[in-house]
Amino acid sequence: MATEREIFSNSGPLDLTAVDWTNSQHRRTVAASLVQGTYSMEHDRQQKLQGHLALGPPWWEFFNFQPVQVLVDEHDLSIFGAIFKFKFPPSYGNYLPQNPPQYVVAFRGTITKTDTKKQDLKLDFQFIRNRLHQSTRVHLAMQAVQNMVSIAGAANIWLAGHSLGSAIALVAGKNMVKMGCFIETYLFNPPFTSVPIERVKNEKLKHGIRFTTSVIKAGVAIALNSQHQRSQKDHSFNILSGWIPYLFVNPSDPICSEYIGYFEHREKMMEVGIGNIARLATQNSLGNLILGATGKDSEPPHLIPSAYLTINVSPTQDLKQAHGIQQWWKQNINCQFKLHQYR
Template sequence: MANSSGEVQEVQIVMVQEEEAHPYAFHVSGPRNVASPNWRDLISSSWKNENYKRTVFSCFIQAVYLLEDDRQENRTEENALAPNWWRSFKYKLTQTLIDERDGSIFGAVLEWDRTAALADMVLIRPSGAPKAVLALRGTILKGPTIRRDIEDDLRFLAWESLKGSVRFKVALEALRSVAEMYGSSNVCVAGHSLGAGFALQVGKALAKEGMFVEAHLFNPPSVSMAMSLRNMGERAGFAWKRFKSMLPSSSETQAITDDDREKANTAGLRNWIPLLGLKTSMGLKNWVPNLYVNNSDYICCSYTDGDGTEDKEADKENTGSANRQVAAKLFVMSKGKQKFLEAHGLEQWWSDDVQLQQALHNSKLMSRQLKSLYTFPASQPTQRTPQT
């Protein structure tokens, strides 16, 4: 009996040592200079700091990656890696999102843990801290998940849409549920890589319903065949306009050219906003996702392309106009040239030496992706009574 007890204790010690030494343990690879919420947050909330928010949301997404890793490695509650990535910020896991095709975990709902907060004398939720966060992971290149992850990657590559995936439906239902429960202003959605693609599209789907959920998208995918074909068409159209401009002019051809140029200009976000009325302006004001991209990451770098050469003057106006509507808040890593795996990695976004620049121009790709929100009138928001 004594030997059996000793063996159990020895196994527990080994499990703890493995967790402590694991490269993905929170205390090993997590953020270094981010304190857990404490009573000081009642006076000056850390959640008002954009760097803090970026760090926490990226950690929540890392937790989802590790939830799936814990599942694949059959880890128990005693040696699981994922929990510390949300517990450190006083949140708790309330729902895991499962892909029914392979049983993998691709997302999680994390909610403010009032009990854990009270234990550290945090009597109320700090200002700016969301009541619930939907976090969505990207692709994991390991046997159990690679097939379905790549299937959705190819879906986006082919169609620039993820609506046909079972994950889209599950994620949308989860986000809508917590938004209705707590109020959309108290809920956030965050994703990395493929997960950022899902986060963008489920966030946009709710925005069409009049529910505006704060979104944080890390290394969102920007490369697709649909986009490439569209760009080829745009280049061909531009070349044709240049050719026509070289032809002998007449009053009739000049009128046609001017008309074509006016139609082409409406493709930019800055031109079609005024044409769509008050409801669409309200939509833009209420839903502006936050994008975090790295120019060395060829998967997401297309988001840094501006609305077009004709928008250079508009970019100058952006710096001095508070009324300028933008499609997204675009934060660009400014470290210089990096290797792809480093540039696409999630850990860069909670790094202590992160160097970001906020882009002042509108993203051409984001403008196009959100255009459907404002081309047709959004649904009227329904009156809901969020839980306190």
């Protein structure tokens, strides 16, 4: 059975009848709706819904998109992503809207249903272990993104994802930056592999925990890595700093809320003159440092230098609502915005 949020006529952004592509809220709504479209595609596949019974089409047709490719996981045959192409409707006439993406590559998150639960949770665990980049889904995602870049150019493509899907989009986006391609990216509730310190209510205690953790990470990084290795990591992080994805997080969602403290604490450390500790701490997680000590060095998939951070500070009823994709196409949510740029 479909839930209400999966049915566009019940919960979709019906009020957005004319998209202003220069409006950041409109762009957020379109990106989130296309991600929901990938969820609905997989729901339709599992329930064998086609034609007028399918739930997916309204999520992209409302914004004049059409799917040109679906991305299928070979292990469970589930649809985990899709490539959507923008169609200029006849009503535009000779007027061309400003800056719509030609293509959007969107990825869904975890679905805890029988057909998808095992593989999705396996990938969640791979993300925690810094091994998501080795998965079939990431390899397929990279092939799709590279193909779209060769067809349309990086400036005409969006990446978008929710939860596990945002982790896939994040890895793909970072890899493309290393190839010299900067793609506009929308990451909804991206997972952050860390203890959710942001949930601590006492501000002094929270700051103390963050400071201690940063000092430990910096110290371990110095102890385990040579000056040359640290210089290489610093160079890699600097390359990524020019790519500024849009991050959408909810402080009541422990899966993604740590991004708030990650960026805010780094700025506080820079302000008080301990930038070297901040620089090392922001590039490393304790997990990847421990793996590095065992000879299994890998880049933490969730750590990024820069971001446009949007925080939904509207009240939420529970974790399901705080982590849900549906909050991001609501027009009346109370959001805080800030650009965090690594220097």
